[in-house]
Amino acid sequence: MKTVNTEFTTKENLEEFLELYNIQEGSNILLQIFTGVCSQIYIKELVTTIRKLLPSVFIIGATTDGEILDTSVLEHSTVLSFTLFETTTIQTYYTTQTSSQDAALDLIAQIDKPNEAKVAISFTGNLNINADLFLEQFNIKMPQLTVAGGLAGDYSKFKNTYVFTSDNLENNFAVMAVLYNPNLTVHTLYHFGWEVIGREFIVTKAVGNRVYSIDNQTPVELYGKYLGHTICRQLPKTGIEFPLIVQRDGKAVARAVIDKKEDDSLVFAGNIYEGERVTFGYGNIKHIIANEYYRALDNIPIESIFVYSCMARKRLLGESIALELTALTNITSISGFFTYGEFYSDQKSLKKTLLNETMTMLVLSENSESQYIKFKDEDCRLSNNTQTVEALSHLVSQVTQELNELNRNLEKRVTEEIEKNKLKDQQLLHNARLARMGEMISMIAHQWRQPLSIISSLGSTINIKATLGTLQNENAVEISNKIIDNILHLSTTIDDFRDFFKPDKVKKQTSFSKILDDVFNIIKVSIINKNIQIHQELEDYSEFINYENELKQVVLNLLKNAEDVIVDKKVVDGYIKIKTYANENNIYLEISDNGGGVDIEIINRIFEPYFSTKNQKSGTGLGLYMSKVIVEEHCNGKLDVYNSDEGAVFRLQLER
Amino acid sequence: MRDIVDFTKKMHLLYVEDNEDTIDATMLYLDEFFDAITVAKNGKEGVEKFQKHTIDMIISDINMPIMDGLEMAEQIKGVNPHIPIIFFSAHNEESFIQRANALNIEGYLYKPLHHHQFIALLEEIMHKMSDKK
Numbered sequence A: 001m002k003t004v005n006t007e008f009t010t011k012e013n014l015e016e017f018l019e020l021y022n023i024q025e026g027s028n029i030l031l032q033i034f035t036g037v038c039s040q041i042y043i044k045e046l047v048t049t050i051r052k053l054l055p056s057v058f059i060i061g062a063t064t065d066g067e068i069l070d071t072s073v074l075e076h077s078t079v080l081s082f083t084l085f086e087t088t089t090i091q092t093y094y095t096t097q098t099s100s101q102d103a104a105l106d107l108i109a110q111i112d113k114p115n116e117a118k119v120a121i122s123f124t125g126n127l128n129i130n131a132d133l134f135l136e137q138f139n140i141k142m143p144q145l146t147v148a149g150g151l152a153g154d155y156s157k158f159k160n161t162y163v164f165t166s167d168n169l170e171n172n173f174a175v176m177a178v179l180y181n182p183n184l185t186v187h188t189l190y191h192f193g194w195e196v197i198g199r200e201f202i203v204t205k206a207v208g209n210r211v212y213s214i215d216n217q218t219p220v221e222l223y224g225k226y227l228g229h230t231i232c233r234q235l236p237k238t239g240i241e242f243p244l245i246v247q248r249d250g251k252a253v254a255r256a257v258i259d260k261k262e263d264d265s266l267v268f269a270g271n272i273y274e275g276e277r278v279t280f281g282y283g284n285i286k287h288i289i290a291n292e293y294y295r296a297l298d299n300i301p302i303e304s305i306f307v308y309s310c311m312a313r314k315r316l317l318g319e320s321i322a323l324e325l326t327a328l329t330n331i332t333s334i335s336g337f338f339t340y341g342e343f344y345s346d347q348k349s350l351k352k353t354l355l356n357e358t359m360t361m362l363v364l365s366e367n368s369e370s371q372y373i374k375f376k377d378e379d380c381r382l383s384n385n386t387q388t389v390e391a392l393s394h395l396v397s398q399v400t401q402e403l404n405e406l407n408r409n410l411e412k413r414v415t416e417e418i419e420k421n422k423l424k425d426q427q428l429l430h431n432a433r434l435a436r437m438g439e440m441i442s443m444i445a446h447q448w449r450q451p452l453s454i455i456s457s458l459g460s461t462i463n464i465k466a467t468l469g470t471l472q473n474e475n476a477v478e479i480s481n482k483i484i485d486n487i488l489h490l491s492t493t494i495d496d497f498r499d500f501f502k503p504d505k506v507k508k509q510t511s512f513s514k515i516l517d518d519v520f521n522i523i524k525v526s527i528i529n530k531n532i533q534i535h536q537e538l539e540d541y542s543e544f545i546n547y548e549n550e551l552k553q554v555v556l557n558l559l560k561n562a563e564d565v566i567v568d569k570k571v572v573d574g575y576i577k578i579k580t581y582a583n584e585n586n587i588y589l590e591i592s593d594n595g596g597g598v599d600i601e602i603i604n605r606i607f608e609p610y611f612s613t614k615n616q617k618s619g620t621g622l623g624l625y626m627s628k629v630i631v632e633e634h635c636n637g638k639l640d641v642y643n644s645d646e647g648a649v650f651r652l653q654l655e656r
Numbered sequence B: 001m002r003d004i005v006d007f008t009k010k011m012h013l014l015y016v017e018d019n020e021d022t023i024d025a026t027m028l029y030l031d032e033f034f035d036a037i038t039v040a041k042n043g044k045e046g047v048e049k050f051q052k053h054t055i056d057m058i059i060s061d062i063n064m065p066i067m068d069g070l071e072m073a074e075q076i077k078g079v080n081p082h083i084p085i086i087f088f089s090a091h092n093e094e095s096f097i098q099r100a101n102a103l104n105i106e107g108y109l110y111k112p113l114h115h116h117q118f119i120a121l122l123e124e125i126m127h128k129m130s131d132k133k
Helices: A011-020 A040-053 A100-110 A131-141 A219-227 A229-233 A285-289 A291-297 A311-324 A384-468 A473-500 A512-529 A548-568 A623-634 B002-009 B020-030 B043-052 B069-079 B091-101 B115-132
Strands: A002-007 A029-035 A058-063 A067-069 A072-074 A078-084 A089-095 A117-124 A146-151 A163-165 A174-180 A185-191 A194-207 A210-214 A244-248 A251-255 A257-260 A266-268 A277-283 A304-310 A334-339 A342-345 A352-355 A359-365 A508-511 A533-538 A543-546 A575-582 A586-593 A638-643 A648-655 B012-016 B036-040 B057-060 B085-090 B107-111
Touching: A002 A011, A002 A067, A002 A304, A002 A334, A011 A040, A029 A040, A029 A067, A029 A174, A029 A334, A040 A058, A058 A089, A058 A117, A058 A174, A067 A078, A078 A334, A089 A100, A089 A163, A100 A131, A100 A174, A117 A131, A117 A359, A131 A146, A131 A352, A146 A185, A146 A304, A146 A334, A146 A359, A163 A174, A185 A291, A185 A342, A194 A251, A194 A384, A210 A219, A219 A229, A219 A266, A251 A277, A251 A352, A277 A311, A304 A311, A304 A342, A311 A334, A342 A359, A384 A473, A384 A512, A384 B020, A384 B107, A384 B115, A473 A512, A473 A548, A508 A512, A508 A548, A512 A533, A512 A548, A512 A575, A543 A648, A548 A575, A548 A586, A548 A623, A548 A648, A623 A638, B002 B115, B012 B020, B012 B043, B020 B036, B036 B043, B043 B057, B043 B069, B057 B069, B069 B085, B069 B091, B085 B091, B107 B115
Parallel strands: A029 A058, A117 A146, A304 A334, A533 A575, B012 B036, B012 B057, B057 B085, B085 B107
Antiparallel strands: A002 A078, A029 A078, A058 A163, A067 A072, A067 A334, A089 A174, A117 A174, A146 A342, A185 A359, A194 A210, A194 A277, A210 A266, A244 A251, A244 A277, A257 A266, A304 A359, A342 A352, A508 A543, A575 A586, A586 A648, A638 A648
């Protein structure tokens, strides 16, 4: 087999060309037409002219976004690619179905010998195509078939693209040439080279290949925000140069914009799924034209090479596009076109996928003895004239990388700080717990001091009486009874404390007077010892259902604070006043002192955690905070503070 | 031991303490040493009873309402610098004890009562008083 290519100018020139390469009617010829003239009239005339010269030639054609002829990139021209086969049978098919899935099924149904079908070159001409859906049918029905080709173009107008065969020139959704030859050697190759830039976004709403929102903004807003309004205004055209890149199965897949809708949603050449993470892609010239990938073609038989390359590469590379192809033109004449999307079949699995932004190649040989090539190093080397762009490209990618690094460090720092604060919080809670234990022990000490003193005196009495010989039986019984009484008192005190600090599991019936009795049981001695008076004005004795022990702790905390302030400020005739009263809905307990009140500047802050007016040793700053949390979050009540003429008033409000 | 009791039996003790239960229990003990004991419930009452009776020795709590033991001791020592005064108070009132040092106090007993400490203190006071004689 061999492929020869030419640019169509006139019928006469074509005749000369056919003669020169000895292309005759009756041979097994596939003609691929890549035309930059997006006119149905032109296409009709062109095909008619050719069929006069070669009536039985198999034609498939597509309009383009640029034509490839060896190392030249042509525009608005027509490239004819003749492939003369020896042992391969050719058939062409078209479909006028209007949905991606139906079109694919229609084409597949026409394949007459599915077992012998080796390669399909397909072009699609409907801009509403969902190419993922289209190719999926081939994956299901024809897993052994290699599919190449791509989406026709119209020079970035996105209005009308056409595909055609010799049998039908109009209204085609897709066309396809199938090569029947089990012994055909087929190689596929794709080159991407686009790089991700900037941060990741999450697709927040998408249906099929239409994306409605990304990071909860419209895709048009996103493009405008990150790529600027010039790029944004020119959508969908510019959306091919800046595709969205999705990572799927560890492979970067680009999705180019093919349409912009009224509602600022964008249509992409292939599916993008909700929840997928996408990044903007940009062409890194160095990667695009680093021709290392030619190595994949080392030592394989090559007779024909067809190139289907994304139009974005042409836009980005301009004249340099030829660099991608130079080394290959030494092997054979090359032809192809710039597409709106490329069909690629994996070399090994033959899984067919839609690619964007890539250059795909279909390499064929009928004869395994045909020429082999070993690429030279200079074939793969970067030429000088792209160094500036390369440098800028490098700058962008380096800066992006550094920013990402900074970002990651920042996130790490934030996480570390949060951890540190957590530790600090734990430490403070721990300190608060220790402080409360300290308070408790000090209260127990107050409670125990007298009984212990009494027991000791009674023991000493027995001792002295025995020593002096004055101990009588009735003395011994009387004194030992007193000792036992006091020991029982100690034991009761311990029980009181244990119950007091036991957390409540369920609410129970209680009242403010009961709570006050229990609290005074353990704190009264300490208050009285400091010569502080306690005034009680209890008007309400009603019962309610709530967490009794938690409320006791709140009351204890408020009494302790009142005691502390009176002692700290050395108030003469210090007193703590306790009032209960009620209205229709609520009952109230007020605890006030004559310690001078809370400084007006901090009165709003005293319930904040870690806020303390006491010195570092005695105050944890958690007492009032925890009291407020207990009352307002557990007990469904309110705890607030205001100043009276004499001092602070803490008011605890509960529902009846 | 006998000597001490013989020494103390002749004395009139002023015992100052605000807690009733402690008074009850301690009196049982002190009765073995002293035949004459006057009880006062706070410093002010202590000063009054000191003036009213002929007191030979004072045992007093420190922390009490109305007038504490230190102020009482100050006033009494002002009248009679040689009268033996023993403070009988809790351990945690050491800050008071520092102030007590300045008053030339005979000694302190920590609550709860330590029988042997008390005997030792009485013995010390006995020797001091017989030296003076």
